[in-house]
Amino acid sequence: MTRARIAAARLADQRLTTAGPGDPAAMVAWFGAVQAQDYGAATWALALRMRGAVTRADIDRAVDEGRVLRTHVMRPTWHFVAAADIRWLLALTAPRVHRALRWGHGQLGTDAPLRMRAMTVIERALTDDEALTRVELAARLARSRIPLRGTALALVVMHAEVEAIVCSGPRRGRQPTYTLLDRRAPAAKALDRDAALAELIVRYFRSHGPATVRDCAWWSGLTIADVRRGLDIARARSESIDGLTYWSVTPSRAAAPPDAVHLLPIYDEYIVAYRDLAAVPRGPSRWGILPQPVVSRGQVAGVWKAVRDREQLVVEVTHDRRLSRGERAALERAADRYGRFHGRPSTFRLRQSSDA
Numbered sequence: 001m002t003r004a005r006i007a008a009a010r011l012a013d014q015r016l017t018t019a020g021p022g023d024p025a026a027m028v029a030w031f032g033a034v035q036a037q038d039y040g041a042a043t044w045a046l047a048l049r050m051r052g053a054v055t056r057a058d059i060d061r062a063v064d065e066g067r068v069l070r071t072h073v074m075r076p077t078w079h080f081v082a083a084a085d086i087r088w089l090l091a092l093t094a095p096r097v098h099r100a101l102r103w104g105h106g107q108l109g110t111d112a113p114l115r116m117r118a119m120t121v122i123e124r125a126l127t128d129d130e131a132l133t134r135v136e137l138a139a140r141l142a143r144s145r146i147p148l149r150g151t152a153l154a155l156v157v158m159h160a161e162v163e164a165i166v167c168s169g170p171r172r173g174r175q176p177t178y179t180l181l182d183r184r185a186p187a188a189k190a191l192d193r194d195a196a197l198a199e200l201i202v203r204y205f206r207s208h209g210p211a212t213v214r215d216c217a218w219w220s221g222l223t224i225a226d227v228r229r230g231l232d233i234a235r236a237r238s239e240s241i242d243g244l245t246y247w248s249v250t251p252s253r254a255a256a257p258p259d260a261v262h263l264l265p266i267y268d269e270y271i272v273a274y275r276d277l278a279a280v281p282r283g284p285s286r287w288g289i290l291p292q293p294v295v296s297r298g299q300v301a302g303v304w305k306a307v308r309d310r311e312q313l314v315v316e317v318t319h320d321r322r323l324s325r326g327e328r329a330a331l332e333r334a335a336d337r338y339g340r341f342h343g344r345p346s347t348f349r350l351r352q353s354s355d356a
Contacts, residue, residue: 006210006241006279007298009252013209014270015049016262016295022051024062029082032203033089035272036070037078039176041265041292046080047341048262055341064170066184071167072158075221076100083184087164088191092200094162096221101155101162108152110159118146118156123165123180131169131177194233197222201230202249208273210239210246218275244276259326262295263304263315263334270295283320294319296327306338306346313339315348323350 011017020027027046028034036042043059062068066083073079073089076097081089105111118141125132125140132140138153148156157178160166169179191199204216216227236247264270271282271293282290283300294302294317302319315335323331331348339346 003241003279004298005252006246009210009248010208010270010280011260011262011298013207013250015207016270017260019051020049022054023067024050024054024059025067025082025084028068028080029085030203031207031269032085032200033073033079033081034269035077035267036080038266039070039078041267042070042078042080044265044338044341045268048264048337053340055343057343060171063168066170069167069184070176072097072161074219076158076162084188086167086181086185087188088196089200090162090164091190092193092196093221094164096223097162098159100221101158104151104155105159108155110148110152110155114146115156115159117144118148119160119163119165121146122157122160122178126166126178126180126183130183131172131179133172133175133177137178194229197226197230198233201227201236202234205231205234205236205247205249208269209248209250210279211274212244212246212276214275215273216247219273242278244278246279259324259330260297261301261327261330261334263317263331263338264293264295266290266292268293271300294331296323296330301327311344313342313344313346315339315346316351317348318351 015030020030024046027050034042034045043056046059047054047056063070069081069083069086070078071081071086073081074093074097121141121144122137125137134153134157137157138148141148157166164181166178167181167184169177169184171177200220201216204219205211208215208219213224213227213231216222217224220227231247234249236249238245238247271290274280280298281300283293291303292305293300294304301321302317304315304317306313306315315338317331335346335348
């Protein structure tokens with residue numbers, strides 16, 4: 001397998017060149033979890049991979065109804081998780097997330113006794129009120145003489161998420177809310193640790209493969225030893241390419257169409273879910289942030305942004321190399337799909353990178 005074949009296989013496994021399910025929760029479950037610290041970008045990431053004319057409203061509805069949860073479950077950062085998977089996934093990853101948060105708690109004074117008191121207040125507040133914003137939770141904490149704000153407040157609420165006390169509730173306008181996990185996902189299944197480890201490994205490599213052990217450890221926050229054990233349980237197969245060992249749990253898929261072009265959002269799984277970047281480099285960051293990539297033939301070929309021009313969306317593409325006629329046609333289709341996702345007419349314009 002060549003690097004080009006790795007990229008093509010990933011495009012297919014990530015459901016960018018093969019249609020995924022039409023249900024948002026099923027799409028999230030295919031991955032195991034989908035990075036979602038930018039909510040709007042993450043909704044587009046799901047829609048790109050789903051079958052049918054999926055809109056932002058379709059994804060919002062799944063989140064508001066609790067079929068898809070947005071919570072801190074790995075590394076730690078926000079992820080979309082299917083409600084049916086939340087308990088076994090949290091049980092597996094919570095110890096590593098707590099370890100990652102330990103330094104922050106020490107710096108900000110949110111020690112174990114304070115967190116224990118705060119959990120009691122938060123649980124009581126969400127028993128009385130079905131859903132509360134973070135600001136409203138802060139007010140309840142303050143009434144109980146636990147004044148928290150900023151990062152300290154965020155860490156304590158994150159602790160409640162990782163402890164399986166709270167998760168995302170229905171959005172209130174543009175404001176996210178929290179609700180009790182017991183209310184949101186009462187029927188979520190539990191798995192023993194080995195079964196949960198094997199399940200997460202299978203989901204990562206079936207949706208991101210071929211990938212390395214380091215890739216999976218980075219994405220999941222698990223140890224290298226855990227990833228290797230999961231691969232052994234799952235009976236994954238490996239192949240060495242240019243000094244790296246790539247693992248898969250499904251047969252290789254067909255190569256991507258030569259002019260396939262994708263307008264990926266920031267933090268998309270195709271770009272951020274890997275540590276070893278030989279097969280698909282991420283492209284240069286700007287001020288420490290990876291911009292939204294244009295991916296053609298499996299590789300980053302430029303960046304893009306969407307701006308509102310009266311009643312239409314204009315997708316502005318800055319490309320790093322000359323684009324073929326087929327790629328330009330594919331870009332036009334991608335821009336049209338992005339507009340339909342937001343319920344607006346759209347167009348696109350091209351700009352050559354100054355570095356090209």
